[in-house]
Amino acid sequence: MSSGFRSLSRAMLLGFVRDRTALFFTILFPLMFLVLFGGLLKNQGVSRSKVIEVGPVAVIDQVPADAKRELGKLLDVTKMTDRAKALDAVRKGDYEAAVEQQGDRVMVHYSAADQVRAGTVRSVFDQLVQQTNLAAAGTPPRLSLDAQQVEDKSLKTIQFVTPGLLGWAIATGATFGAAMTLVTWREKKILRRLRLSPVRISSVVSARVGVSVGVALLQTAIFLGVASLPSFGLKLSNYWWMSLPVILVGTFAFLSIGLVAGAWAKTQESANVIAQLVVLPMAFLSGSFFPLDSAPKWLQAVAEIFPLRHLNQAMLDVMVRGKGPASVLPEMGILAGFAIVLTLLATRLFRWDDV
Amino acid sequence: MGSTITVRGLHKSYESLKAVDGVSFDVEAGEFFGILGPNGAGKTTTLEIVEGLRKPDAGAVELFGESPWPRNPALLPRIGVQLQASSFFERLTAREQIHTFASLYGVGAKKADEMLELVGLTDKADVRAEKLSGGQMQRLSIACALVHDPELVFLDEPTAALDPQARRNLWDLLRAINTQGRTIVLTTHYMDEAEILCDRVAIMDHGRILQSGSPAELVRGLDTPTRISIETGAIAVDEARRLFQGAEVDDDGVSLTLVTRTPAPVLAALAERNALRGLSVRGATLEDVFLNLTGREYRA
Numbered sequence: 217m218s219s220g221f222r223s224l225s226r227a228m229l230l231g232f233v234r235d236r237t238a239l240f241f242t243i244l245f246p247l248m249f250l251v252l253f254g255g256l257l258k259n260q261g262v263s264r265s266k267v268i269e270v271g272p273v274a275v276i277d278q279v280p281a282d283a284k285r286e287l288g289k290l291l292d293v294t295k296m297t298d299r300a301k302a303l304d305a306v307r308k309g310d311y312e313a314a315v316e317q318q319g320d321r322v323m324v325h326y327s328a329a330d331q332v333r334a335g336t337v338r339s340v341f342d343q344l345v346q347q348t349n350l351a352a353a354g355t356p357p358r359l360s361l362d363a364q365q366v367e368d369k370s371l372k373t374i375q376f377v378t379p380g381l382l383g384w385a386i387a388t389g390a391t392f393g394a395a396m397t398l399v400t401w402r403e404k405k406i407l408r409r410l411r412l413s414p415v416r417i418s419s420v421v422s423a424r425v426g427v428s429v430g431v432a433l434l435q436t437a438i439f440l441g442v443a444s445l446p447s448f449g450l451k452l453s454n455y456w457w458m459s460l461p462v463i464l465v466g467t468f469a470f471l472s473i474g475l476v477a478g479a480w481a482k483t484q485e486s487a488n489v490i491a492q493l494v495v496l497p498m499a500f501l502s503g504s505f506f507p508l509d510s511a512p513k514w515l516q517a518v519a520e521i522f523p524l525r526h527l528n529q530a531m532l533d534v535m536v537r538g539k540g541p542a543s544v545l546p547e548m549g550i551l552a553g554f555a556i557v558l559t560l561l562a563t564r565l566f567r568w569d570d571v
Numbered sequence: 572m573g574s575t576i577t578v579r580g581l582h583k584s585y586e587s588l589k590a591v592d593g594v595s596f597d598v599e600a601g602e603f604f605g606i607l608g609p610n611g612a613g614k615t616t617t618l619e620i621v622e623g624l625r626k627p628d629a630g631a632v633e634l635f636g637e638s639p640w641p642r643n644p645a646l647l648p649r650i651g652v653q654l655q656a657s658s659f660f661e662r663l664t665a666r667e668q669i670h671t672f673a674s675l676y677g678v679g680a681k682k683a684d685e686m687l688e689l690v691g692l693t694d695k696a697d698v699r700a701e702k703l704s705g706g707q708m709q710r711l712s713i714a715c716a717l718v719h720d721p722e723l724v725f726l727d728e729p730t731a732a733l734d735p736q737a738r739r740n741l742w743d744l745l746r747a748i749n750t751q752g753r754t755i756v757l758t759t760h761y762m763d764e765a766e767i768l769c770d771r772v773a774i775m776d777h778g779r780i781l782q783s784g785s786p787a788e789l790v791r792g793l794d795t796p797t798r799i800s801i802e803t804g805a806i807a808v809d810e811a812r813r814l815f816q817g818a819e820v821d822d823d824g825v826s827l828t829l830v831t832r833t834p835a836p837v838l839a840a841l842a843e844r845n846a847l848r849g850l851s852v853r854g855a856t857l858e859d860v861f862l863n864l865t866g867r868e869y870r871a
Contacts, residue, residue, distance in 0.1 A: 223674035227660045227667070234662040405658040412622060413675040414647040569624070 220415035224423035228397065232427065238392070243435060246385035247442060249505075253377040254448045264292040265333050265340075268302040270316040275344045290340055313337040374450045376507060378443040379459075379531035383466070384495075384504035385435045387524050390428045390467045391491050394474025397424055399487040402478075407568050425471060432467040436460070453538035459531050462544055465551040466527035472558035473523075479565035498522045523554045573636060575600045575723055575754045576621060581630035583616055590616040591627070592778035598756060598771075600722075603749045605765040606758045607861060608775035609870040614758040615727060617775070621756070622652055622725055634723065648676055651721030653712050653729060659700040665711050666696040669718055676719035683718055690714040690744060706737030710744070717748065724748065726757040730764060742768060762858040772857070776865045786857045793863060795855035797834040800826040801841065802849035814840055 232238055269276055279287060294311070296302045302314040303325055312333045313326040324341050326334040401407045410420060436459070443450035473494055481487035499505065501515065502524035508516055519525045530547035533539040576598040583591040591613045598604045608614045619625045621632050623639025623646070632639055637646050659668050666687060673683035687693055690710040695703060703711060709729055716724060729745070730738045738761075745768060749755050759765055765772050766786045773783035782789060796819075803822055811820045811827060818831035826849065831837050834852065841847055 219674040219677055223671045227663055227671045230667065231660060231662045400661060404661075405654045406660060408624060409652070409654055409658050409672075410675070411624065411642065412647060412650070412652045413672070414644050415675045 218416065218419050220413075221419040221423050221426075224415070224420060225426050228423060228427045229430070232393070232431065238396075242385060242389035242392070242431065243438060246381050246388070246435075247438065249384075250377060250381050250439060250443060250448075253381070253505075254374040254443060254450075264288075264290060265312040265337050266292045266294065266310070267337060268305060268311050268314040269293050269295045270299050270302045270314050271297060273315050273317040273322065275317065275322055275341070275348050276315070278348075279344070287340075290336070315341065372449075374443055374448045375536040376532070377505075378439060378450050379535050380502075380504040380528050382436060382439040383502065383524050383528040383531060384499040385439065386432045386463060386466060386527070387470045387495050387499065389431045389435060390470035391474040391477070391495050392488075393428050393431065394424060394471045395478035395481065395487045395491045396474075396484065398475060398478025399481055399484050402567065402569065403484065405569075411568055425468070428471050429464060429467050432463055433460075436463055451536070453534065453536055455534045455538065455541050458534040458541040458544060462527065462530045462534065462548055462551075465548050465555065466523065466530075468555035469523035469527070469551045469558070472555045472562060475562035476558050476565065479562045479567065498524045501525070502528050504528060523551050526550045573633075574598060575602070575635060576604075576756070577631075577633040578617075578621060579631045581617065581620055581632070582628045583620060583625065584628055589778050591620065594630070594775070594778070594780055596773055596780060596783060598754060600754055601749075601752050603745075603755045603768055603770045604757070605769035605772040606756070606775060607760065607762065607765055607772050607857075608758075609760065609865055611870055612775040612865075613778040614775055618725060618727060618756070618758055622650070648719060649722050651716040651719065651724045653716035653724070653726045658712065659708075661701070662699060664697050664699050665692055665703065665707075668700050668711060669715055672715040673718045678719050686714045686718045687711075691740075704737075706733050706741070709733060709737070709741060713741075713744065721753070723754045724756070726755065728759055729757065730759065730761060738764070762856060762861055766857040774861055774864050781864045782860070789860045790855050790857060793855045793860050795859060796830045796832045798853045799829045799831065799834060799837055799841075800849070800851045800853075801846060803827050805848045806841065806844060806846040 276287075276293060296305075296314075299314075299316065302311075305311050306314050306325055306327050309327060309329055312330065313324050315325075316323050322341060322345050324338055326337060328334060398407075401410075440450070440452070440456075442448065444452070474491060477490040477494065478487055481490055501508070501519040502522045503519070504524065508519060511519075526547045530544040530551075533544055533547075534541065574597040576596075578597070579595050581591050581594040582589070594613070594617055596604075606614045606617060616625065620627045621634070621639070623632075623634075623642060626640050634646055635649060637643060639646055660671060663671065666684070669683045669687055670680055673679065673686075684693075684696075687696055690713060692707060692710055692714065695707055700708065700711060713726070713729060716726075726745070730741055733741065742764065745755065745757075749768075757765075757768065769786060771783065771785050772789070773780045774789075775781065782792075784792070803824055803826060806827065808820060808822045808827065811818075811829065815829055815831065815837055817833065818829045818837060821828045821830075829837055838852070841850075
């Protein structure tokens, strides 16, 4: 390692650490999103519907204890005896439904105001009634209710948002880092000064790459650390360490975007705008903020051009979905290819000087 | 061993503009050489080609007998380049700046701190570069250019935008560096600066060197009359006209000015009459040479 590499890395690192704006946008800002998404939306996965039990309702009361626990995840049952009052409460929207049973008839009164919840409640009772019927028909009385979120059962909110937001943070850090260094150093004639010193160009480039990789690893450590706190409860899978090489190639890919932006832009302001125009839409379309599963197919196809999409996928796979290390190799290949192509483009656009 | 710098027939055009149009000069070891010229004369482009930052369209440059283009790593440790005052890493202190530059040349921290001391910035060592005053920045930037003991130093308008105190201090520093045996090439458009500092200057305009030589030679070559001023009333205007037939006499109510090509007898006659109150004698300066060569119309 040359002394040029070391001192330039140090200069860049000090410049970064002392830049409050950069620190905020690469670390604190994404972390705020993590706390917001992970904290506020914690219970959003399976939200309970509030139901009034008017008088004794056998289909609810007779459910075995373990099934009752499952049922409790879906329904928040309140007992009431006054039927009129119960129906009024449903009409007001305080409860999703009121249930009563008269002999063999189970009646669910619901409000159409929230159709999604009404549907949930109806289907739950539909199931309860059918299973009771099955039991009555002589099949072993095994009522079992399997309450599951339909999207992806392994992904609690925190499991999903951590890799996504981390990907966004890494993309921001690496893209802006490379673009700003390049433009600022050119504007301030530092590139020209370096060119007139005996430092090797490879030392300059590897210093930038080294600092960006360091920043990305720091972001990873902070994110995984915060998300693993008991109040957020991130659970990493066995192969989470495989996300480190994934992050490494991902950082290369974003650096290459930054290099192109920095080589192309003339001023710091325009480099900033170009980088933002790339990173923000990329983050949205890559599923950093919300899952793309429900997005239209063509949009999902478009998203495939973004390296962040592949980084997010790969990190989800090894960090929380528990897929094996080999499963992310194709993703890593795509990221590496992206980095190579854009770096070649950047070297063609590269200018030492403004003129 | 030849000259430190040899420049032969440089040409460089940007589209239709001939920025450098046939420039040749030599700089000897230990010389303090100035390139003068109005804005847009081609000074900076010439300097950049000599430093090896640009490739000339035609012509040749040799520094210590070697070509600086393409980037010549063997040559780079022997030259020091001071760029504009703002060429610093962001958010680093003065000490961190010079340590960074020093290590690019494999120079240790101790030498870097000594350099900081030499330019009088030790007490500002922990101040970030962008918080330094203009003069302090210039000194830091020169310190960064000199930290690796280069034999040849390029300075591009080092005293631009400095106050008179800072300029004088910087001149002392530059002279001290030159006295150590280093060759210095400087561009400036301050003529007094060039006159005081440079052993030899080249005056450029429109991409060509119009004249070169030592400042004194150039001034003498201009052959302009001497202006002798004394206080109004030290001698009557009529008497002055009568005494000094060959001279132009003018009285503006504050000073009486005589413009003559033979200053010695005029001064002697004035001294005889005890009429030297408020005397000032002004010959031509490099500025006169410069304006005579480049004209007075505004430049870009």
